[in-house]
C-alpha cells in the first residue's frame with residue numbers, strides 16, 4: 001500500500017485539568033478550562049513518540065503499489081542493510097556539489113547522475129532534497145514499474161523514522177519544532193513559515209498535493225498529541241458545553257467536500273507595485289484545492305443545543321492551539337448562519353486528500369469554511385464558542401479587512417470595515433510565467449490558469465487577451481466541479497489557445513474571470529489598492545517572450 005511512516009514527536013500540550021470529555025457536560029463555575037492552552041509548552045520534555053500513517057491517495061500511487069513488479073522490487077521499502085537518514089539530512093543534499101537526494105516512501109535516492117538523463121528535463125530538480133511523491137501525483141507518467149525500477153537503482157538509504165530535527169526542541173526558538181517542508185514550496189517568510197506552490201504546478205491537476213499546498217502560518221506550529229487532543233465547544237455564558245476527543249469526532253457522520261482555500265493576500269506582490277503595503281509578498285499561488293473530510297460543524301452545534309433562530313447568537317468563534325509569546329492563541333470567527341446552514345458545508349476536518357491533515361495544515365482538526373477567506377479556516381482547532389460577538393482576536397478585528405485606496409496608516413479605523421469573509425472573484429495565469437520564453441506553435445500559444453470565486457459561486461467564463469483587450473478569447477473550462485452555486489467551493493482550471501501574429505517577439509497576456517453572479521475582476525490595482533494589500537483581484541497580466 002502507498003504509505004509512509006513518519007515519526008513525529010507529539011508533546012502532551014495540555015495541562016489536563018479540564019473536566020471529562022466525550023459528551024455534554026455541565027461546566028462548574030470557576031472550573032479551570034479553556035485557558036489550558038496557554039499552559040502549553042513548546043518543546044516540553046515530556047513527550048510521546050508516535051509513528052503515524054499517511055493514508056492512501058486514491059489515485060495513481062495505489063495502482064503502482066499493487067503492481068506485482070513493484071512488490072518484487074520492494075521499491076521504497078526500508079532495507080535493513082542501508083544507512084538511515086533524517087529528512088533534514090536529505091534536505092541538505094539539493095545541489096550537484098552536495099549531491100542531489102530525494103525520497104520516495106521510505107527510500108532515499110541519489111539522483112545526481114540521472115538528472116541529465118531524465119526524460120522530463122530539469123523539472124526533476126524541484127524534488128531536490130525532498131520527496132518525489134507529490135510530483136508523481138501530478139505527473140501520472142511515473143505510474144509505471146519501469147520508472148520505479150530506474151529509481152531503485154539509485155537507492156542509497158532509508159528515511160529515518162525519527163526525524164532528529166523534531167526531537168531536539170530549541171527553547172530559544174519556538175519554531176524549532178516546526179515540521180520539515182517540501183523543498184519546492186517557495187517561502188514568503190520562514191518564521192513563521194509561509195510559502196506558496198510553484199504556480200505552474202497548480203494547473204497540472206485539479207487537486208493540489210498536500211506537500212505542495214501553500215502554507216499560511218501566523219505562529220509556530222503546535223505539536224498536538226492525537227491521543228490526548230480535546231475540542232471544546234460552548235455557547236458563551238452558558239454552563240453546558242461539549243468536549244470531544246478525536247475518536248469521538250470521527251464517530252460522528254462523515255462529510256466530504258472539495259474546496260479551494262485562498263489567502264486574502266494572494267497576488268499581493270502585484271498590488272504593491274502601485275504603492276507599498278504591509279504584508280507578505282505573495283505571488284499568485286497562495287491558493288490550493290483539496291478534498292476535506294470531517295464532520296459538519298452544524299451537527300456538533302445542534303448536539304450542543306444551539307438554536308439557529310436564537311437572535312442573540314450571531315457568530316461562531318474559533319480558537320487555534322497555536323499561540324504567541326504572551327499566550328494568545330490564533331483566532332477568527334464566521335457568522336452563525338454560515339455554520340448552521342445546511343448548504344454552508346462548514347466542517348471540522350480531520351482528513352486532507354484522504355490523509356490525516358498534515359501538521360502544517362492543522363493536525364488533527366482544522367475548520368474548513370468553504371467559500372470563505374483562508375484566515376477563518378482556523379487550524380489546530382482547540383475551542384469553538386458560539387457568541388453574540390465576533391472573535392476579539394487581532395486577526396478578526398485589526399487585520400484581514402479592506403479599505404479605500406486613500407486610507408493610510410494615520411487615518412485607518414479598523415472598526416469601520418467588516419472582516420473579510422467571502423472572497424471576490426479572481427483568476428491568474430499559471431503557465432507560462434512572467435518573462436518566460438514561449439514557443440509559438442502553429443501560430444498559437446497555450447495559456448493555463450485557475451479562476452475561483454468565494455461564497456460558493458461558480459466560474460461562468462474566463463477571458464484572455466494578448467492585445468490589451470482589443471480581442472478577448474474565451475478560455476476552455478477544463479476542470480470544473482459539477483456542484484452548483486451556492487455550493488460550488490472549488491476553483492476552475494482553464495486553458496486558452498491564443499493566436500499570435502507572425503513576427504511577434506513579446507506579448508502581454510491578461511486574464512479575467514466572471515462568476516455565476518456576473519461579478520468580474522477590476523481592470524487595474526490602482527483603485528482597489530488598500531494598505532493591507534488584501535483582495536488583490538485585478539486582471540492578471542504577465543509579459544512573455546515568444547520564440
Ligand code: HEM
Pocket residue numbers: 102111118119120121123124125126127132135139141142144146147150151
Ligand atoms: C527522481 C526520480 C524520477 C525518475 C526516476 C523519473 C523518471 C522519469 C521517466 C522514466 C520518465 C519517462 C516516462 C515515460 O515516458 O514512460 C519521466 C517523465 C517525466 N518526468 Fe520524471 N522522474 C523522476 C522525477 C520527476 C520529478 C520530481 C518531476 C517533476 C517535478 C518529473 C517530471 C516528469 C515529467 C513532466 C515527465 C514527462 C515528460 C514528457 O512529457 O514526456 N519527474 N520521468
